[in-house]
Amino acid sequence: MKGRARAGGLRARLFALSLALGAGASAAGAQECRLALVLGFDVSASVDAREYRLMMGGTAAALRDPAVRAALFAGVPVALAAYVWAGRREQAVVADWVVIERDTQLAEFADRLEGYARPTGDPLGRWGGRTGVGAALAAGSRLLARAPVCDRQAIDLAGDGENNDGPDSLLLNGITVNALAVAGNMPLDEFGALDGVRLYYARRVIQGPGAFVIEAQGFGDFARAMRVKLLREVSPPLLGAL
Template sequence: MRWISIGTIAAAVTAAGMVAGLAAPNRAPQLADRPDDSKTVDVELILAVDVSYSMDMDELAVQREGYAQALRSSEFLKTLKTGPTGRIAVTYFEWAAAGDQKIILPWQIIDGPESADSVANEIMNAPLRRASRTSISGAINFAVPLFDQNPYHGLRRVIDISGDGPNNNGEPVTMARDAAVEKGVVINGLPIMVKEPSYSTMDIENLDYYYEDCVIGGPGAFVVTIKSRDKFKEAIRTKLVMEVAGLTPPGWIVPIAGQEKSARVSCLVGEKIWQDRWGR
C-alpha cells in the first residue's frame, strides 16, 4: 500500500514555522464573518474511539494514554498556537455497536497547557469498558449531530475514528461517511493493526486499505496506521497535531473530486464475515 511511516509524518509537523505556514483545507468563513468571535475555534474535533471486544484491555489503556499524552505534548501545544484563534473545541466518545456510544468528555475548549491537562485528566479518569460489535457507521452517525449541539463555530469540523476492525453492525459505513462529508465534515482514520488477523475477533487483512477506501472522507482526509504497540502513542500524537494544523501526510494522494478509486477491499467485508458466521 502507500505506506507512510509515522516518522516521516512527524518530521513534517515538528517545525512550528512549517505548520504555521500551511493552509488548512476545508476552512469555514473567516473570523470576521462570525457573529460571535468568542465562540470561534480553529477546529471542532471529535475523537471517536473503538472499545469493541476485539480491543484487549491493554490496548484500551494504551489508547487512552496515547490521547492524554498527545494533548499534553509540546508538539500539540505548539501547533495549537499556530491557528487563527489558538484554540480548539474537542469531545471524546467511545463506541461499539450501532446503538452503543458513550461520551467520556463533553465539548471543551483547549487553548493552552492548563486546559489541555484538564481534558487529558478527564479522559484518563473515566473507567475502561468493552462492548460487543463494531459499528463505524454508528459512530459517524452519532458524531455528526454533536457538531450542531455545541456552542462553538469551527473553521473546520473533523471526526477522528480509531478502530481495529471493519464495520459489522448498523448501516453500511459508506452511507454514513458520504452523509457526513456532504455536510462539510472531514473524517480521518486511525486503523489499529497491532495483532495478526484472527478469525475469533473478526479482524481483516489490509484494514488500512479498508479505512482509506471506506471510512475516511472530505478534503485532506488521511489515515495514520498503527502496526506495533510501541507506536500507539506516537501515532496518536502525530495525528492530533496534523488535525489541528490542517495538514495532510507528505506524499498522500487525494483523489480528484468525483473520481472513484478502484475497490481494494469490500466495504461490506465486516457484514459479510458476520453473516457467514452467525447468519444474521
C-alpha cells in the same frame, strides 16, 4: 439649552451603544474557533483492557506533547470532544466540548481521557462488543451538531477492525473524517502482509477535504500515531496554502 441637552443626551446614548457594540465584538471574537475536532475510540470486543489503556493513555500523552500543545495554541483556538463506540447502539461521550484556550483546559481534557473507565453497560443492556463503524460516524456527527461554531469540523475515528454491526459507513456533508487504523487484529494484517484495516478505513471511512489515515503498528504504537495525526489535524494552515 434644550438643544444642547438633547445633543448631550444623544452623545451619551451613542457612547453607550458603542460600548455595547464593542463588548459584543469582543464576545464574538472570544468564540472564534478554527476547528471542531471530535475523537472517537473503538472499545469493541477486539480491544482488551490493556489495549484500551494504551489507546486512552496514548491519546492523553499525545495531547500533552509539546509540539501538539504548540500547534493547538497557535492562533485561533481548537474545540475538542471525545466519545467511545462499539456496536451500532453503543456509544458514550467521554469528554464534552471545550474550546481549548488555556493549558489548564487541555490538561483537564487529557486527564479526562486517560481516567475514563471503559463502559460496561447502557440503557439497553450490557455492551455487546460488536463493531458499528457507520453508527460511530453518526454519533460523531451528532456531537458536531452541537459543537461550538468553528471554521471546520472533523471526526477522528480510531479502530482496529471492520464493521460487523449495522451500516459500514456514512456519508457526512461538510465534515472531514480522518482515521487511525490499528494494525494487527485482522487476519493477515500482521507484519504488513495485508494492510486490511488501513485499507478498509481508507476505502470506507475517511471522507472530506484532505482526509487521511494514519496507521499504528499495534496499540503499543498508538501514542506515536495519535501524535502524528493530531499534529496534521490541528496545525494552522500555511498562508501559502490558503
